Amino acid sequence: MFDWMMNFYSSLPTVMQILIGIQLIVIPLMLAVAYTTFAERKVIGYAHVRVGPNRVGPRGWLQPIADALKLLTKEVILPTNANRFLFLSAPVLTIAPALAAWAVIPFFEGGALADVNAGLLYLLALTSLGVYGIIIAGWASNSKYALLGSLRSAAQLVSYEIAMGFALVGVLMAAGTLNVGGIIEAQSGSMYHWFLLPLLPLFFVYFISGIAETNRAPFDVAEGESEIVAGFHVEYSGMAFAVFFLAEYANMILISALTAILFLGGWLSPFQGILPQAAFDLPVIGALLDHGIHWFLFKTAVFLFAFLWFRATFPRYRYDQIMRLGWKVLIPVTILWLFVEGVLVAFNVGPWFA
Amino acid sequence: MTFELILFYLFGAILLGGALAMISVRNPVHAALFLVLCFVAAAAVWLLAEAEFLGIVLVLVYVGAVMVLFLFVVMMLDINLAKLREGFTEYLPVGIVVAVAMATVLVAVITRYITMDVPERAGPEYANTEALGAILYTEYVYPFEIAAVILLVAIIAAISLTMRKRPDNKSIDPGQQMAVSREGRVRMVSMASEKKKSPRRGAQGGDADGQQDDPSK
Numbered sequence: 001m002f003d004w005m006m007n008f009y010s011s012l013p014t015v016m017q018i019l020i021g022i023q024l025i026v027i028p029l030m031l032a033v034a035y036t037t038f039a040e041r042k043v044i045g046y047a048h049v050r051v052g053p054n055r056v057g058p059r060g061w062l063q064p065i066a067d068a069l070k071l072l073t074k075e076v077i078l079p080t081n082a083n084r085f086l087f088l089s090a091p092v093l094t095i096a097p098a099l100a101a102w103a104v105i106p107f108f109e110g111g112a113l114a115d116v117n118a119g120l121l122y123l124l125a126l127t128s129l130g131v132y133g134i135i136i137a138g139w140a141s142n143s144k145y146a147l148l149g150s151l152r153s154a155a156q157l158v159s160y161e162i163a164m165g166f167a168l169v170g171v172l173m174a175a176g177t178l179n180v181g182g183i184i185e186a187q188s189g190s191m192y193h194w195f196l197l198p199l200l201p202l203f204f205v206y207f208i209s210g211i212a213e214t215n216r217a218p219f220d221v222a223e224g225e226s227e228i229v230a231g232f233h234v235e236y237s238g239m240a241f242a243v244f245f246l247a248e249y250a251n252m253i254l255i256s257a258l259t260a261i262l263f264l265g266g267w268l269s270p271f272q273g274i275l276p277q278a279a280f281d282l283p284v285i286g287a288l289l290d291h292g293i294h295w296f297l298f299k300t301a302v303f304l305f306a307f308l309w310f311r312a313t314f315p316r317y318r319y320d321q322i323m324r325l326g327w328k329v330l331i332p333v334t335i336l337w338l339f340v341e342g343v344l345v346a347f348n349v350g351p352w353f354a
Numbered sequence: 355m356t357f358e359l360i361l362f363y364l365f366g367a368i369l370l371g372g373a374l375a376m377i378s379v380r381n382p383v384h385a386a387l388f389l390v391l392c393f394v395a396a397a398a399v400w401l402l403a404e405a406e407f408l409g410i411v412l413v414l415v416y417v418g419a420v421m422v423l424f425l426f427v428v429m430m431l432d433i434n435l436a437k438l439r440e441g442f443t444e445y446l447p448v449g450i451v452v453a454v455a456m457a458t459v460l461v462a463v464i465t466r467y468i469t470m471d472v473p474e475r476a477g478p479e480y481a482n483t484e485a486l487g488a489i490l491y492t493e494y495v496y497p498f499e500i501a502a503v504i505l506l507v508a509i510i511a512a513i514s515l516t517m518r519k520r521p522d523n524k525s526i527d528p529g530q531q532m533a534v535s536r537e538g539r540v541r542m543v544s545m546a547s548e549k550k551k552s553p554r555r556g557a558q559g560g561d562a563d564g565q566q567d568d569p570s571k
Contacts, residue, residue, distance in 0.1 A: 086387075117481045121410040128418025132390070135422065139383060139429055151426065158422055178483060324528055 021113045025102050033249040034064035040308045047312035074238035079142050082235070086140035091236070091243035094133025097126040098250040105257055106181045108267045108293040119180035120172060123258065124165055127213065130251065131157045134222075134232050137244070141235035149231025152319065153215060153222035159326040160212040166334035167206035170199050171262045173341055174352060180261060187265040189351065190273030194265045198344065198352045201337045203263045205330045207303070210255035212326065214248060216307055218314035219322055227316075256303035260296060267296040362402055369395035380435060382428045386421065393417045404476060407483040 009017065038053065038060070045052025054060040078084060104119040106112040116122060131154050138150020172178060174195050175186040187194045196203055212219040222231040233244045260266055269291045271279070280286045288294065317325070345353045369392055376388035393416050400409035490498050 116406075118406050118410055118483050121407070121414065121483070125410045125414040125418060128414055131418070131422055135425055135429075136387070139425075147429065151429075154422060154426070158419060161418070178481075320525070321528075 018113070025113060026099060029099070029102065029250060029253065030246070032253055033246055034068065036249045036253065036304065037067070037245075038064045039304075040311070043305070043308040044312045047309075068242070071239055071242040076238040076240045077235075079235045082142040083140040086136050087235075088240065090133050090137035090140060091240050091247070092133075093136060094130060095243050095247040095250065097129040098247045098254060101126045101254055104180050105254075105261065106184060106266060107296055109291065110181070111267075111293070112181060115179070115181060118178045120168055120178045120183070123180070124168060127164075127251075127254075128161055130213075130247070133244075133247070137236070138232040141232075143235050146232050146234050149222060149234065153231050156215070156219065156222065156322060156326075157213055159323060160209040160330075163205050163326060163330035163334055164209040164213060166331065166338065167199075167202040167209065168262070170202040170334065170338055170341055171195060173338070173345060174199060184261060184266040184268060188268055188272065191270045193273075193351055194263065194268070195352070196263045199263060199337070199341070201333050203259070205334050206262070207255075207259050207306075209326070209330060210259065211307065211310065212322070214251045214255055214307075216248075216252065217311035218317050220316060221319050221322065224316065252307050253300065253304060256307065257296070257300045259303050260299035264299050266299070267291050267293055269295050358402060362399065365395045365398040365402070369399065382431075382433055383425065386425050386428050389424075390417055390421050393421070403473075404480065405482050407486050 009020065012020070041063070042052040042060070052060065053063040056062045056066045076088075078087060101123055103113045104116055104122055106115075112119075134150050134157070135154050138146045138148075138153075141147070171183060175183040177183060177186065215222045221227075224231070233241055236244065269289060271289050272291065275289060280290050282289075372388045372391040372395060376385050376392060379385050379388065393412055397409040397412040397417075400406075400412065
């Protein structure tokens with residue numbers, strides 16, 4: 001059955017193969033986004049010692065479907081004198097980079113839609129495009145609140161992008177390649193070969209900036225539901241509003257996946273080089289212990305849970321504190337660690353830079 | 355006509371159309387957005403020419419950072435369009451002369467000095483980023499470093515020009531905020547427990563009223 005499907009797949013023209021590949025990524029991703037919203041409400045519910053959504057379907061499992069139906073049937077309101085084209089294209093501009101970035105993510109060995117040389121640069125460039133959706137949404141809404149909210153949010157995104165980029169420079173120095181698959185290969189060996197240990201400060205900087213880039217608590221001043229009523233998307237309703245949230249959750253999953261790939265070896269098994277070879281030869285357990293997509297998904301899920309956990313744990317940052325953390329703490333930390341890493345690379349300190 | 359050629363003409367057309375729209379639209383925000391479109395189309399053309407580093411960095415630096423700040427400024431400014439267009443016809447002849455001169459020089463330079471065959475396609479093993487890095491950090495290392503230092507000087511100059519101390523600024527020193535300890539804020543008092551007494555009903559003694567919990571205590 002599997003062989004037959006693979007043969008059929010390879011007999012198709014290239015365009016069809018790419019389209020099928022896109023479907024294989026986007027459909028599970030959208031399902032994951034829908035159930036991340038459910039997971040978020042459940043996790044925060046239990047963190048608050050309450051149950052969370054449990055009315056729609058068995059134990060609330062149909063809640064995301066009900067939410068989607070509700071949003072689809074709502075009216076999309078166009079504000080008076082709003083620029084219609086820009087107003088409607090802003091949600092598209094927000095979600096498009098969040099989906100397009102998945103093209104270079106390797107899900108398993110050789111399992112990326114596009115195995116490009118400059119994969120890391122591509123990711124940096126695409127994640128920097130997300131800010132346009134926010135700016136255009138704020139401006140095209142023809143509302144002072146939306147414009148001010150978009151300026152706040154865009155300033156935050158631009159600031160944290162620098163720290164994020166520097167953290168990626170550290171990964172690039174350690175791996176010696178821009179290819180995302182190559183970065184994972186460079187971490188193979190054992191758990192201790194992952195970039196988590198040599199690049200520990202950069203790992204923290206990357207994940208913190210990732211949270212700030214996705215406008216999530218404790219950096220969610222753009223939305224800040226207890227202080228202001230939403231920021232740049234205050235004029236949006238119905239599905240146009242929902243697309244902003246789809247993009248936010250798709251970005252959360254992307255940042256989690258990237259953290260797993262860049263610092264925890266993506267699909268690499270943590271038991272490689274630690275357990276004897278006999279353990280990997282066991283019938284079913286061996287396949288589970290060995291490298292594979294399940295490790296990638298597990299590591300991504302851990303970071304995704306951390307996003308929800310932080311939202312339930314930390315109070316919101318004040319705006320000036322956000323700017324201070326980004327510019328005066330995270331960026332100096334990355335620059336210092338790039339210097340340390342340069343010394344480590346120059347003297348071939350093992351096992352990472354040997 | 356190959357697929358690549360179709361893509362080249364498509365992105366070329368978008369680039370030229372975007373550039374024309376950028377100088378002709380009235381709204382400055384629309385003009386800035388058309389400039390963004392031009393950058394993206396130019397990046398795509400560079401990608402077709404196997405210069406993926408230049409293409410991606412164009413998107414990363416110009417689209418992702420410079421144009422965002424540009425849009426910031428344009429959106430915040432209160433631009434009076436009527437005042438801007440004042441005297442347009444007056445300056446038009448000068449503008450046309452400059453434009454024609456520029457175009458002539460550009461065409462002359464391009465047709466005379468830049469004559470080259472279609473470059474050969476490098477294989478899939480070729481990485482433009484690596485090739486650029488290898489030449490930048492060996493042959494051109496001094497110009498590269500000097501350019502970096504000049505940029506650093508510009509950054510410091512910009513910061514020192516805009517940094518000023520404002521006495522009416524109410525900003526808080528973050529170091530002071532960090533240094534706050536529990537001892538500085540809370541005083542723990544240890545004292546012996548006292549008999550419950552109500553100031554109003556104290557004279558009547560301990561009856562039913564006095565045994566109820568008084569929330570004000």
